[in-house]
Amino acid sequence: MSILIDGAGKVIVQGITGRDGSFHTQQMIEYGTTIVGGVTPGKGGRTAFGVPIFDTVGEAVEKTGADVSVMYVPAKFAKPAMLDAAASALKLLVVITEGVPTLDVLEAYEALTAKGIRLIGPNCPGLISPGKCKVGIMPGDIHTPGPVGVISRSGTLTYEIVKALTDAGLGQSTCIGIGGDPVIGSKFTDLLPLFEADPETEAVVIVGEIGGRDEVDAAEYFKNHMKKRVVGFMAGLTAPPGRRMGHAGAIVGGEDDTAASKIAKLEAAGIPVARLISDVVTLLKK
Amino acid sequence: MKIHEYQAKALFKEYNIRTVDGVVATTPDEAVATARQMGLPVVLKAQVHVGGRGKAGGVKVVREAAQVAPTAKQILGLTIKGLPVRKVLVTPAVNIGKEVYLSLLIDRGKRKAVFIGCAEGGIEIEVTAKQSPEKILRCEVAAKDLARLDPGVLADFAEKLFPETGQADATAELMCRMGRLFAEKDASLIEINPLITDDQGQVIALDAKVLLDDNALFRHPELLTLRDLDSEDADELAAKEVGLSFIRLDGSIGCMVNGAGLAMATMDTIKHFGGAPANFLDVGGSSDPKKVVHAFKMILKDTEVRVILVNIFGGITRCDDIAKGLLASLKEFEVKVPIVIRLVGTNEAEGRALLEGTPLISAETLEAGATKAAEIGGRS
Numbered sequence: 001m002s003i004l005i006d007g008a009g010k011v012i013v014q015g016i017t018g019r020d021g022s023f024h025t026q027q028m029i030e031y032g033t034t035i036v037g038g039v040t041p042g043k044g045g046r047t048a049f050g051v052p053i054f055d056t057v058g059e060a061v062e063k064t065g066a067d068v069s070v071m072y073v074p075a076k077f078a079k080p081a082m083l084d085a086a087a088s089a090l091k092l093l094v095v096i097t098e099g100v101p102t103l104d105v106l107e108a109y110e111a112l113t114a115k116g117i118r119l120i121g122p123n124c125p126g127l128i129s130p131g132k133c134k135v136g137i138m139p140g141d142i143h144t145p146g147p148v149g150v151i152s153r154s155g156t157l158t159y160e161i162v163k164a165l166t167d168a169g170l171g172q173s174t175c176i177g178i179g180g181d182p183v184i185g186s187k188f189t190d191l192l193p194l195f196e197a198d199p200e201t202e203a204v205v206i207v208g209e210i211g212g213r214d215e216v217d218a219a220e221y222f223k224n225h226m227k228k229r230v231v232g233f234m235a236g237l238t239a240p241p242g243r244r245m246g247h248a249g250a251i252v253g254g255e256d257d258t259a260a261s262k263i264a265k266l267e268a269a270g271i272p273v274a275r276l277i278s279d280v281v282t283l284l285k286k
Numbered sequence: 287m288k289i290h291e292y293q294a295k296a297l298f299k300e301y302n303i304r305t306v307d308g309v310v311a312t313t314p315d316e317a318v319a320t321a322r323q324m325g326l327p328v329v330l331k332a333q334v335h336v337g338g339r340g341k342a343g344g345v346k347v348v349r350e351a352a353q354v355a356p357t358a359k360q361i362l363g364l365t366i367k368g369l370p371v372r373k374v375l376v377t378p379a380v381n382i383g384k385e386v387y388l389s390l391l392i393d394r395g396k397r398k399a400v401f402i403g404c405a406e407g408g409i410e411i412e413v414t415a416k417q418s419p420e421k422i423l424r425c426e427v428a429a430k431d432l433a434r435l436d437p438g439v440l441a442d443f444a445e446k447l448f449p450e451t452g453q454a455d456a457t458a459e460l461m462c463r464m465g466r467l468f469a470e471k472d473a474s475l476i477e478i479n480p481l482i483t484d485d486q487g488q489v490i491a492l493d494a495k496v497l498l499d500d501n502a503l504f505r506h507p508e509l510l511t512l513r514d515l516d517s518e519d520a521d522e523l524a525a526k527e528v529g530l531s532f533i534r535l536d537g538s539i540g541c542m543v544n545g546a547g548l549a550m551a552t553m554d555t556i557k558h559f560g561g562a563p564a565n566f567l568d569v570g571g572s573s574d575p576k577k578v579v580h581a582f583k584m585i586l587k588d589t590e591v592r593v594i595l596v597n598i599f600g601g602i603t604r605c606d607d608i609a610k611g612l613l614a615s616l617k618e619f620e621v622k623v624p625i626v627i628r629l630v631g632t633n634e635a636e637g638r639a640l641l642e643g644t645p646l647i648s649a650e651t652l653e654a655g656a657t658k659a660a661e662i663g664g665r666s
Binding site: 157 | 392394428474499504533545546547548553556566601602631632651
């Protein structure tokens with residue numbers, strides 16, 4: 001088992017004809033993801049990678065039965081593309097695009113949530129259920145199927161941790177990059193319940209960073225609702241306050257959103273936090 | 287993006303949010319001339335991109351003509367939290383009836399735009415929120431409605447700030463205008479601390495703080511001119527222009543990493559092994575060799591740097607592109623400090639092959655690389 005995506009999912013690509021969209025469509029197909037169509041407004045009726053292109057997500061979902069869309073549309077055009085997805089019967093929208101204005105994300109989140117469509121991202125690497133389905137941009141070959149769930153606000157740091165898991169013989173059920181923006185569609189607390197309910201996930205790794213209080217909420221959720229083990233990693237112990245560390249959401253605003261404060265709260269709730277990447281494996285094997 | 291109070295007040299004016307007209311002065315003489323025109327008393331306010339100006343002596347009421355020049359001189363000579371004060375805003379002093387706190391911001395956790403209010407003004411909102419959370423008022427609004435809020439929806443909230451009917455109505459109207467400004471200019475925060483009534487009972491924004499969403503600046507070219515280049519690090523701005531994310535720190539180990547989270551984790555790992563990072567540097571997702579050259583240029587500018595740690599986990603970024611950038615950098619600059627490199631992921635073998643025969647010190651893992659860099663760069 002896995003969460004959100006598995007071998008049966010039918011996926012469409014928004015922005016399939018763009019530079020990033022076409023490159024990663026190829027990569028996803030090679031990994032074994034069932035891509036059933038693409039969406040590029042104005043290019044409906046053509047084909048790419050052997051699948052039909054549609055003008056709207058609604059039409060694509062109707063004709064192909066897709067339930068997942070992954071979006072590589074540039075930030076300037078992300079809002080109409082997200083609202084287009086919100087007007088369809090999708091179940092899951094994954095927005096890879098970086099640099100989407102926050103108000104656009106908020107408005108799309110409101111529209112998607114009203115329709116019961118889950119949003120992952122934006123500004124994220126996507127998600128992968130190893131051996132079954134990859135919806136995003138992560139290198140597939142570092143993953144291997146197994147019992148560990150991963151939720152992360154980061155991209156390459158997640159790959160680093162996943163590789164350490166795989167090298168140590170710890171496979172993954174599903175790995176989700178939730179994104180580094182201030183407003184994201186799915187937070188730790190939105191996804192932990194799914195891993196808790198997934199019979200094949202035995203433990204979860206959460207990878208957080210400075211800024212916001214999502215990790216603190218995760219600690220509270222864990223304490224009150226979870227039986228499975230959770231291990232953490234927090235980036236940004238050396239980050240100076242008030243500075244945006246690359247990710248739009250990674251900024252220390254007060255005393256509560258520093259890495260040190262988050263580590264203290266996670267550990268107090270019973271989630272051990274690794275100081276080094278290799279310690280994630282050590283803590284999971286304990 | 288941060289903007290100054292006088293710039294925020296200009297935006298307020300554009301949206302009919304009542305404020306106190308002021309004039310910016312860059313010298314004591316200008317301040318004197320302005321004060322003479324306005325008439326005393328005046329308030330002199332340091333224009334600087336940090337909070338806590340008042341406590342730092344950056345806001346002063348001046349009642350006597352002879353005091354304008356020395357007070358302006360003193361404020362213009364201040365450095366507040368590391369930022370030198372280069373401009374001072376001169377405004378007429380206002381007789382305050384009552385003062386409250388009002389802001390509009392995005393609540394990350396709730397994923398909502400929300401008005402925050404407090405019937406006590408001039409407070410530090412974070413402190414009040416912690417010590418007396420019952421005093422904090424909240425009113426959530428949908429992002430899609432921000433540009434055309436209904437004052438009726440805001441009436442209860444406004445009444446809790448100013449119970450008098452006329453003032454409550456004016457406050458609700460003001461909040462609608464804040465919403466429109468927020469939506470149309472893509473703000474991430476509008477804060478009025480304090481919002482006051484004067485001795486005539488008028489509701490006035492005595493202070494103005496506006497933060498703008500960097501991601502949305504592409505659709506507001508007019509706002510780009512508000513950027514205060516003097517307040518920002520020249521290297522960090524130059525980095526942004528070429529698609530790098532760079533922040534200078536005070537250690538001795540230069541870092542070049544792909545990905546912001548991994549860049550932070552790399553700095554943390556260096557610290558864990560006793561070293562001190564000289565910078566945060568994310569070369570970004572793509573792997574243009576030119577970016578690598580630019581990154582090296584910036585790291586090498588810092589004469590404190592004694593060793594450079596390059597940590598790349600290839601995904602979209604290709605290790606051979608990074609290697610090409612490294613070779614070009616070695617050719618272009620006289621690199622006197624040792625470079626520790628850790629390359630993993632897409633086209634790793636090609637990247638390593640390219641670097642064979644160079645004096646670079648290779649490491650298998652981030653932890654091994656950070657240990658080596660800390661040994662060379664000296665423990666902090």
